[in-house]
Amino acid sequence: MSGKAPGGATENMVGLANSNGNLLEVKNLRKYYPVKKGVFARVSEYVKAVDDVSFELKRGETLGLVGESGCGKTTTGRTILRLIEPTSGEAFFNGTPLFQLRGEGLRRTRKHMQIIFQDPYGSLNPRMTVGGIVTEGMAAHDLYPKRERVERAQQLLQRVGLEREHFYRYPHEFSGGQRQRIGIARALAIEPEFIVCDEPVSALDVSIQAQIINLLADLKAEFGLSYLFIAHDLSVVEHISDRVAVMYLGKIVEQAKTEDLFGNSLHPYTQALLASVPSLEPGQRRQRQTLPGDVPSPLHPPAGCPFHPRCPEVMDACRTQPPGMIDKGNGHLVACHLYSIETATTGSKPAQSNITTQPS
Numbered sequence: 001m002s003g004k005a006p007g008g009a010t011e012n013m014v015g016l017a018n019s020n021g022n023l024l025e026v027k028n029l030r031k032y033y034p035v036k037k038g039v040f041a042r043v044s045e046y047v048k049a050v051d052d053v054s055f056e057l058k059r060g061e062t063l064g065l066v067g068e069s070g071c072g073k074t075t076t077g078r079t080i081l082r083l084i085e086p087t088s089g090e091a092f093f094n095g096t097p098l099f100q101l102r103g104e105g106l107r108r109t110r111k112h113m114q115i116i117f118q119d120p121y122g123s124l125n126p127r128m129t130v131g132g133i134v135t136e137g138m139a140a141h142d143l144y145p146k147r148e149r150v151e152r153a154q155q156l157l158q159r160v161g162l163e164r165e166h167f168y169r170y171p172h173e174f175s176g177g178q179r180q181r182i183g184i185a186r187a188l189a190i191e192p193e194f195i196v197c198d199e200p201v202s203a204l205d206v207s208i209q210a211q212i213i214n215l216l217a218d219l220k221a222e223f224g225l226s227y228l229f230i231a232h233d234l235s236v237v238e239h240i241s242d243r244v245a246v247m248y249l250g251k252i253v254e255q256a257k258t259e260d261l262f263g264n265s266l267h268p269y270t271q272a273l274l275a276s277v278p279s280l281e282p283g284q285r286r287q288r289q290t291l292p293g294d295v296p297s298p299l300h301p302p303a304g305c306p307f308h309p310r311c312p313e314v315m316d317a318c319r320t321q322p323p324g325m326i327d328k329g330n331g332h333l334v335a336c337h338l339y340s341i342e343t344a345t346t347g348s349k350p351a352q353s354n355i356t357t358q359p360s
């Protein structure tokens with residue numbers, strides 16, 4: 001490959017972040033929304049929707065991003081796709097620095113990244129036929145001769161469980177599950193490598209959810225896709241994810257392989273989330289617990305650890321000092337004083353290399 005990478009980034013820039021095999025690297029991502037007050041509409045404070053978020057996604061991997069409503073997971077996904085502009089931070093896609101892309105470079109890179117939206121009703125243009133919706137991206141990126149686009153779109157409709165003749169119908173003629181299949185076909189139409197699945201099943205009936213999740217898993221294997229899978233339903237995330245990151249109030253508080261997170265969660269917030277899910281295993285009646293209190297406003301996040309007003313393990317240090325991210329081994333990361341204090345009192349402070357994120 002010679003010349004320039006998408007967006008005018010040089011080959012050297014690409015090589016920098018791509019040497020470790022990650023498809024996506026997000027570093028210290030922040031998205032702050034200014035709040036204006038007074039007659040002069042001066043910016044007086046900021047809503048910190050996403051606050052110092054870092055993670056990596058390997059090629060062919062699914063990273064689940066979970067947390068309660070308003071924790072910043074959707075903003076994170078949309079900022080990476082540049083549907084929302086970041087306040088600061090870096091993101092590298094295939095080594096290309098995403099936030100430096102402009103114009104044609106951004107358009108070309110976007111061809112490799114798609115999104116499946118939560119709302120299968122609002123995300124499809126009611127005035128366009130299904131065929132128009134699915135082929136729109138192909139036309140925008142000048143993919144395939146015109147006649148081939150129809151054939152390819154009809155093949156995709158079949159692949160996602162619809163009929164070829166649905167190409168000529170309108171979105172209002174379909175059920176919620178069928179509309180989500182149209183949204184998936186639209187995302188696949190331009191042959192992306194990476195898809196942000198933004199709560200793709202939360203608006204669907206439970207009976208349909210499993211079908212769509214299984215379809216997404218099959219398509220991932222068939223087309224070599226990588227997913228950032230955003231959801232608040234832990235059982236859905238456990239089913240489809242290779243790794244899971246848990247967000248609270250704009251920050252990632254724990255990140256681990258799926259089996260480690262669900263089998264040995266470390267952060268009190270993750271433990272509370274898991275305890276709030278009823279067990280479906282016969283004979284294994286888990287005591288269902290609910291978290292006390294509401295998620296605090298991101299406009300005025302609590303000092304110290306943002307989870308401290310709701311945490312059953314809260315200590316004095318939690319009220320004033322934000323915990324840094326600590327690697328507990330096997331890629332299991334956690335931001336909680338329970339573990340930094342534990343290592344400090346046993347005299348085995350984590351090595352500097354184990355601390356992946358300093359408190360902001």
Ligand code: SF4
Nearest residue numbers: 305308311318336337
């Ligand atoms: Fe709870 Fe403190 Fe850990 Fe925060 S740092 S989760 S308040 S124990």
